[in-house]
Amino acid sequence: MAxxxxxxxAGAGIGGLSAAIALARAGFRxxxxxxxxxxxxxxxxxxxxxxxxxxxxxxxxxxxxxxRAVVAKGLIVASGESGVELARASLVDTxxxxxxxxxxxxxxxxxxxxxxxxxxxVDIEVEFGTDVTDFAAHTRxxxxxxxxxxxxxxxxxxxxxxxxxxxxxIRARLHGEEQPASHGLVAWRTIIPAKDLSSQFAEPxxxxxxxxxxxxxxxxxxxxxxxxVVAVFRDAWQxxxxxxxxxxxxxxxxxxxxxxxxxxxxxxxKLFSRWSLADRQPLKHWGExxxxxxxxxxxxxxxxxxxGAAAALEDSVSLxxxxxxxxDAEEALRAYESERSPRxxxxxxxxxxxxxxxxxxxxxGWARDLKLRWDADRIIDRNNWIYRYRPI
Numbered sequence: 001m002a003x004x005x006x007x008x009x010a011g012a013g014i015g016g017l018s019a020a021i022a023l024a025r026a027g028f029r030x031x032x033x034x035x036x037x038x039x040x041x042x043x044x045x046x047x048x049x050x051x052x053x054x055x056x057x058x059x060x061x062x063x064x065x066x067x068r069a070v071v072a073k074g075l076i077v078a079s080g081e082s083g084v085e086l087a088r089a090s091l092v093d094t095x096x097x098x099x100x101x102x103x104x105x106x107x108x109x110x111x112x113x114x115x116x117x118x119x120x121x122v123d124i125e126v127e128f129g130t131d132v133t134d135f136a137a138h139t140r141x142x143x144x145x146x147x148x149x150x151x152x153x154x155x156x157x158x159x160x161x162x163x164x165x166x167x168x169x170i171r172a173r174l175h176g177e178e179q180p181a182s183h184g185l186v187a188w189r190t191i192i193p194a195k196d197l198s199s200q201f202a203e204p205x206x207x208x209x210x211x212x213x214x215x216x217x218x219x220x221x222x223x224x225x226x227x228x229v230v231a232v233f234r235d236a237w238q239x240x241x242x243x244x245x246x247x248x249x250x251x252x253x254x255x256x257x258x259x260x261x262x263x264x265x266x267x268x269x270k271l272f273s274r275w276s277l278a279d280r281q282p283l284k285h286w287g288e289x290x291x292x293x294x295x296x297x298x299x300x301x302x303x304x305x306x307x308g309a310a311a312a313l314e315d316s317v318s319l320x321x322x323x324x325x326x327x328d329a330e331e332a333l334r335a336y337e338s339e340r341s342p343r344x345x346x347x348x349x350x351x352x353x354x355x356x357x358x359x360x361x362x363x364x365g366w367a368r369d370l371k372l373r374w375d376a377d378r379i380i381d382r383n384n385w386i387y388r389y390r391p392i
Contacts (some may be wrong), residue, residue: 005029007323008144008157010132011164012039014107015295015312017114017126019161021059022320024123031155032124033146035131035164039115042107044189044273045221045228047072047206050098050387052310056113057100058317064113069105070220073204075379077372080211083259086369087376098387104206104219106226110309127155132169135160137289141329159290159329161319163312166278168297174287180278180300185355186235187277187303188246190269192227194220197268201227209262210368212361214254216262229265230303231255234359238276246274277302279352282345285337292333294319299344304354307347307386315340318391343389 005028009016012034020030048056048065056062072094077087094102118124127148134145141158162170166180194202202220209216213234221228233252248269255266279300286293295312319336326332360368372379380387 004158006031006157008033008132008142008155008160010144010160010162010168010170011295011297012036012126012128013163013165013295013312014111014114014309015165015297015315016161016163017111017118018055018059018061018313018316019163019294019319020124020126021061021114021117021121022316023323024118024121025060026320026324028320028323029123030125031157032118032126033130033132033144033155034126034128037129039111042111044107045191045219045226045230046105046107046110046309047219047306048103048105048110049306049310050094050100050102051389052307052313053100053103054098054390055310055313055317059114059117059313061113061117064116065103065105065110066101067113068109068221068223069103070204070224072102072104072206072219075206075208077208077210077379079369080209080214080216080255080258080262083261086210086372087379089376089380091380104204104221104228106221106228107309109222130155132160132164134173135170135291137291142290159292159323159333161292161294162287162297163294165296166280166300168293170291171293171297174291174293175283178280180280182238182276182278183302183352183355184234184236185277185302186233186237186252186274188231188233188251188272188274190229190272191221192229192265192268192270194225194227197227197265201265209258210358210365211254211258212365213359214252214258215358216255216258216265218265227265229269231266232277232303232355232358235276237274239274244274246272248272279348282341282348286341287333287337290329290333292319292337299341299348301344301348302351302355304358305347305351305383305386307351310386311344311347314343314389314391321391339391347386
């Protein structure tokens with residue numbers, strides 16, 4: 001690789017792969033350093049709102065994602081306890097309104113699409129089993145110190161992008177060790193074959209059930225063959241990663257008073273996985289010198305806005321544009337951070353706010369339900385600032 005064009009990326013998740021694709025399309029040679037031996041297959045669904053789909057289109061990966069995705073046609077919000085519908089919004093005209101579709105897909109399908117797109121580009125190299133442990137700046141750029149096959153080694157590039165997730169080592173090196181902020185929330189997730197459920201669950205609709213100390217969201221994925229289910233509860237359980245299995249009999253009792261439909265959905269699951277939810281406080285600045293952060297390493301957020309992956313995709317498009325059009329790498333990285341941080345700060349704050357509102361009870365929960373009924377036609381419009389975004 002020509003070192004003058006090489007950009008190092010720590011992490012081969014959604015953020016790392018999308019950054020590699022964007023940078024390669026901008027004329028660079030990305031070298032992605034992934035600590036795992038291979039990409040993990042995460043059995044979970046993801047919503048790709050129009051801003052995410054638009055970024056995927058810029059990366060040349062949208063068509064690959066659409067092969068297995070479901071195009072969302074609506075959003076329905078209901079009371080988990082009474083079963084009463086609170087608000088309904090049509091998403092049929094999403095592409096006409098925002099210039100991009102609202103897709104429902106599996107994370108594995110999204111990651112596959114990004115991986116295939118990256119593999120088709122000869123300028124992108126991905127090294128698995130390579131853990132970035134430290135870095136150092138020098139006159140030629142940045143050196144990443146890595147561990148590979150039990151031995152220390154180095155990789156050199158003009159810049160280093162930390163896309164290594166919530167527990168980012170690059171972030172820790174830049175800003176010091178800091179524990180993620182735990183909110184006492186645990187997500188239970190499962191995938192249920194659509195054939196095991198009544199036909200209404202396979203409708204191309206996102207259904208959100210709200211209740212005291214818990215909420216549930218479900219929608220079809222995998223071309224409509226599977227139903228993605230995520231229930232979030234207030235719970236003190238702590239765990240790392242996405243793959244801790246959980247038994248239905250240990251499901252928190254917050255859903256015991258839910259209505260029949262969400263109860264039947266939970267009962268239909270054969271196996272749950274659970275993970276404790278966490279984010280971090282927004283940073284005053286992301287990087288320094290020729291090093292910066294991207295995706296969850298920069299701005300991990302709670303999943304109550306469906307924007308975690310979308311923000312990483314947007315980051316990638318923005319990062320590549322600034323590096324392409326500025327000769328000075330440090331100047332480009334600071335410009336990227338200045339553009340992205342106000343938006344991602346707002347996303348993080350809005351996701352936290354939504355989490356409190358989703359789980360409200362008593363008078364606050366009553367006021368929430370009343371507002372949803374009054375403003376049913378605005379539940380999509382109030383997030384236009386998210387969906388209409390175009391990095392420019």
